[in-house]
Amino acid sequence: MSFDTQDPIPVTVLTGFLGSGKTTLLNRLVRQPAMSNALVVINEFGDIGLDHRLVAQSDENSVVEMSSGCLCCTIRGDLSRTVQKTFDAIERAGGEPFSRVIIETTGLADPAPILHTLMTDYWLAHRLVLDGVICLVDAASGISTLNAHRESQRQAAVADRLLITKGDLVDEERLARLGEHLARINPAAEQVQVRHGQIAAEQLTGGSLSARQRGAEQWLSAASYAQVMPAGGAAPMNAGSLVSMMAPASRPSLTRHGEQIRSFCFTVEQPIAAERLEDWLDLLMSLLGEKILRVKAIVNVAGREQPLALHGVQHIFHPPEPLPVEACQDGISRFVFITNGVEPEAVTRLFDYFQPVQAT
Template sequence: MNAARVTTHVLTGFLGAGKTSLLRRLLVQPELGDTAVIINEFGEIGLDHLLVEETVGEDVVLLKSGCICCTVRGDLKSALVALMERRRLGTIPPFARIAIETTGIADPAPIVATLAADPMLRHHFRIGNIVTVVDVPNGLSNIEAYPESLRQVAAADRLVVTKTDLASNEQAVLLRARLGALNPTAEMVTLTEAMTPDAALLLSDIHDDDTRSMEVARWLAGAAEMGGDHDHDHPHGLRHRHDRNRHGDIRAFVLKADQALSWPRFALWLSMLLNRHGNAVLRLKGLLELEGVDGPVVVQGVQHLIHTPLHLKGWPEGQRGTRIVIIAKGLDPALVQRSFEAFNGVGEHPSRPPAAAPQDEVAFITTSS
């Protein structure tokens, strides 16, 4: 594995959420001066406010902050390859990280796929944070009306809540509650126009050895707080069952196992699950206890793609066991749990081999659409 791979972050958010404003305020910070940014059009980022230092080419400019800013004139792969070639030739300064700003209606999953699935890009780049910006005035309505907004929230590692000064405190509370239910593993921060965004949005991620344990501990804390079903009173006197982590047919749920897993069996189950239902798995994050491995192993992915597993030095809060948070569209959590237990020989049937799994559990991850 190439140790010099460049961490590449994705900044996304629906139209008008404030992602360009966030990016502009991040780039003027000295600690982010060695950042390269890929955007769609120079005009979208307000380069006049950043003061262009030098024009390097038709699609690349240097900013006085030291950042490199380039536009995508073809496909993303071509832009990334051209950026690396310019760095190799010395026509632009070295950069330590890349931030990609998506369009307002983009699903971040194809960008992740481009970085993770292409062998050449995978050699030079690794995926950092997916940062999703959601504004209080329109966030809830966008999530309700636009599948792209919902997918942006589900894929996020960081959720940045903006424009609280343009809405009521009640709206902000409702939005934060909905975001936390949809994506319980994402770190959520509130940002007003008067606040300076934390550079850690683009400096700290799962690849950072110093903060990796804290990152995973936050995932697990989010999983522990997932509520499941609860009774809810209605004015007509009836009591309904309500899953706070469900939004339409999108819901977040957690898989658990107290026994150590066999890596070959788990890898087979996960591969089959994603091959059959990859488009429905919007986000997956987890910590595995594996047979023959001293410490915990971190897994995460978006749709069909799973990142390279990472190792932690110790168990967060000393608590062993496998816990996997899945945010999925249209999948029955109970059936996912049963297939997980059956194929991995854990849970209610710890000694049952995968071949003995009931047919509905096998068909769930083997039958083609």
């Protein structure tokens, strides 16, 4: 069967800071039946790569290396080329299509540009579908790493599941503090303790499948996030206050790198006009796109019977996905944001900026 004719192949992005245990985990995973016939793409930094030599291979698994630089920076095109070449080679040899792709990032990588590539590269987007972002966090050094390194915070912020490694090296109190710290960064992400890389592959799959595939309520996890003022509850904005609202916050940074990770949810009770939704998102992403780490929403659009699921990373959105009517039975639209240095009020008041003018 050709790769071009099969259903989209699920992709797991495996991230985590230096020394968090990604290679150990991969070695355990590739030996499991659920990961048979998987393609593992390992990004290595520097001219001489070693990590790909440390991952076990079998007749069913293919492990390929990218060593031309950091996957989050200038070589995103290499991801597409590497996967294409590997797929073509397997197809020419008459092999079976891959059942899954695992992309391991370097410990210094921000995963968001990788997600961009999966969403926007024409070849990849028509053959692969994001299944989940898995982030490993070292229990022994996790809090200090999160406080000191912006990449570590971003890795945790966009994850669907957080794997806590090396928990046997710390006491329960320290583990609990790390869990609370991670919950402040990403309250909806499931936290799982892993020892010596031992975890069932099934626990790492299905993390970010579409709202239709996974179930809208579970996919959105809106109840996990802090609820902010519903849209329409703030004073109207004019152009001047809009510019002021978009200015950088004057409050002190939460870390020495200036990261201010926010996660929140807000709701809109009335159906939203499609034009208003599009204008709001266009302006929001053009002004703050790099600071919007991830967006998920289930939206009740005026004039449509079916609600829509939206999923965006920074300034890029997946095509809207129609959902069953029961996914939004109460008619309330719910938006979940994970941002860097963006106050919730900036998002909600920008939505109110497009509020239809009321006749007097």
